[in-house]
Amino acid sequence: xxxxxxxxxxxxxxxxxxxxxxxxxxxxxxxxxxxxxxxxxxxxxxxxxxxxxxxxxxxxxxxxxxxxxxxxxxxxxxxxxxxxxxxxxxxxxxxxxxxxxxxxxxxxxxxxxxxxxxxxxxxxxxxxxxxxxxxxxxxxxxxxxxxxxxxxxxxxxxxxxxxxxxxxxxxxxxxxxxxxxxxxxxxxxxxxxxxxxxxxxxxxxxxxxxxxxxxxxxxxxxxxxxxxxxxxxxxxxxxxxxxxxxxxxxxxxxxxxxxxxxxxxxxxxxxxxxxxxxxxxxxxxxxxxxxxxxxxxxxxxxxxxxxxxxxxxxxxxxxxxxxxxxxxxxxxxxxxxxxxxxxxxxxxxxxxxxxxxxxxxxxxxxxxxxxxxxxxxxxxxxxxxxxxxxxxxxxxxxxxxxxxxxxxxxxxxx
Numbered sequence: 001x002x003x004x005x006x007x008x009x010x011x012x013x014x015x016x017x018x019x020x021x022x023x024x025x026x027x028x029x030x031x032x033x034x035x036x037x038x039x040x041x042x043x044x045x046x047x048x049x050x051x052x053x054x055x056x057x058x059x060x061x062x063x064x065x066x067x068x069x070x071x072x073x074x075x076x077x078x079x080x081x082x083x084x085x086x087x088x089x090x091x092x093x094x095x096x097x098x099x100x101x102x103x104x105x106x107x108x109x110x111x112x113x114x115x116x117x118x119x120x121x122x123x124x125x126x127x128x129x130x131x132x133x134x135x136x137x138x139x140x141x142x143x144x145x146x147x148x149x150x151x152x153x154x155x156x157x158x159x160x161x162x163x164x165x166x167x168x169x170x171x172x173x174x175x176x177x178x179x180x181x182x183x184x185x186x187x188x189x190x191x192x193x194x195x196x197x198x199x200x201x202x203x204x205x206x207x208x209x210x211x212x213x214x215x216x217x218x219x220x221x222x223x224x225x226x227x228x229x230x231x232x233x234x235x236x237x238x239x240x241x242x243x244x245x246x247x248x249x250x251x252x253x254x255x256x257x258x259x260x261x262x263x264x265x266x267x268x269x270x271x272x273x274x275x276x277x278x279x280x281x282x283x284x285x286x287x288x289x290x291x292x293x294x295x296x297x298x299x300x301x302x303x304x305x306x307x308x309x310x311x312x313x314x315x316x317x318x319x320x321x322x323x324x325x326x327x328x329x330x331x332x333x334x335x336x337x338x339x340x341x342x343x344x345x346x347x348x349x350x351x352x353x354x355x356x357x358x359x360x361x362x363x364x365x366x367x368x369x370x371x372x373x374x375x376x377x378x379x380x381x382x383x384x385x386x387x388x389x390x391x392x393x394x395x396x397x398x399x400x401x402x403x404x405x406x407x408x409x410x411x412x413x414x
Contacts, residue, residue: 003190004125008134010188011121012141014078017182018114019142021175022085022107024149025092026051028157028171035163036095045100048350053101055347057108062340065116066332074117074124074332075189081114082183089179092172112339119335123324124192135320139313149175224333229326229382232375234341257318258380264314265373271307272362274300281357318376326383 030047037043069077088107091099118138126134156171157163163171224230278300280290319338327334345368353361 004192005130005134007125007189007192008122008137009141010185011118011125012138014082014182014185014189015118015138016141016145017178017185018082018085019182020145020149021089021179021182023145024153025089025175027150028153028163031157032092032163032168033100035168038162039165040095043095043097045095045097050100050104052347052350053104054108054111055343055350057105058111059340059343059347061109061112062116062336062343065112065336065339068113069117069120069332072113072117073191074121075186075191077113077117078121078186078189079183081110081112081117082179082186084110085114086176086179086183089172089175093169111343112336115339116332116336119320119323119338120332121189121192122320123328123331123335126324128325131324132317132321135324136313136317139316139320143309143313149178224327224330224337229379230334230337232379234337234375257322258377260314260318261373261376261380264311264318265369267307267314268311268369269366271304271311272366274304274307276359276362278304279358281359283358284353284356284361322376322380322383326379 029050033043033045033047033050036045065077068080072080084107088103091103122134122138123131152174153171156167160167277293278296280288280292280296282288282290323334323338324331352364356364
């Protein structure tokens with residue numbers, strides 16, 4: 001393996017361990033905080049409020065992330081972000097309402113730094129031939145965090161409705177150690193320089209260079225956000241993970257990104273329909289005796305989970321591929337805008353998910369999925385059209401001197 005691919009593997013391990021700790025913590029946060037409240041009536045922290053603060057802060061701080069990276073570099077930004085994740089987990093060992101919300105703000109800011117740094121660093125270690133493979137490998141490793149962390153918690157919480165202090169401390173201690181392991185992998189990352197050209201075709205040029213200062217980086221992010229293609233891609237970001245497309249990266253590059261995204265869209269729509277007929281409309285509000293259109297099947301629910309994960313792989317790997325290729329010269333701003341739009345959508349989701357019935361939630365997802373897929377395909381088709389035009393122009397430039405020479409010789413012969 002070459003050095004850049006080793007960097008991608010180290011990046012994947014770093015994020016796998018850090019997010020094994022954080023995503024596990026996020027999944028159990030509501031249950032944990034309810035148990036803490038039962039033990040300590042003075043503690044009134046709410047899990048949904050904490051998560052909403054995290055994603056709202058993340059959305060806001062994404063605008064500042066490009067400026068931070070001009071100072072710290074992508075590796076420094078990822079380490080700063082990882083420290084905030086570690087701090088967030090440690091605070092659960094000392095439950096205080098004010099400390100929970102302070103840590104939520106800090107991790108929101110840290111998430112902007114770590115994700116923007118990750119996107120920039122992945123781009124620096126990729127070229128036109130490897131961006132699909134690298135993004136696929138990274139997302140495959142990242143998604144392992146959902147399996148290992150949740151399996152650990154499932155075993156520890158087995159048969160318990162109230163999570164006692166001893167169990168909580170064991171879980172928090174283990175997740176703290178896992179997060180530290182991830183930080184060690186991030187510290188092992190080596191500096192990288194971007195290959196001069198990622199895509200063969202010039203796209204929308206935003207006059208910002210990676211080495212410019214913080215204020216120019218911020219203004220560059222604003223200019224980039226206002227470009228036509230980025231506005232269209234934002235629809236896909238709102239809607240939005242995959243070993244298969246990393247392994248087959250050369251094939252997906254040859255066929256284009258749009259078939260993969262369309263496949264993800266069809267898979268998700270199928271999953272939404274199956275969820276709609278399998279689960280009661282009141283399912284988001286808690287346990288219910290309501291009936292669904294068919295007898296609820298746990299096997300069908302598990303199959304829908306697989307479809308959702310597979311569809312996510314389609315979207316995320318191709319979004320990373322198009323950002324890493326199309327905006328290679330301005331990757332910090334591009335990935336910051338990606339996380340900004342995605343975080344706004346996540347914050348909105350936390351707001352309405354506890355209030356809207358299942359049919360409404362699935363309807364919102366279907367509409368956003370349709371709009372996002374259509375917008376992504378339009379950007380991809382525009383890029384393909386520019387590629388053809390550039391290729392024809394290049395051929396014409398090469399043929400013109402020979403054509404003129406032939407014409408001169410013919411006139412001279414006559």
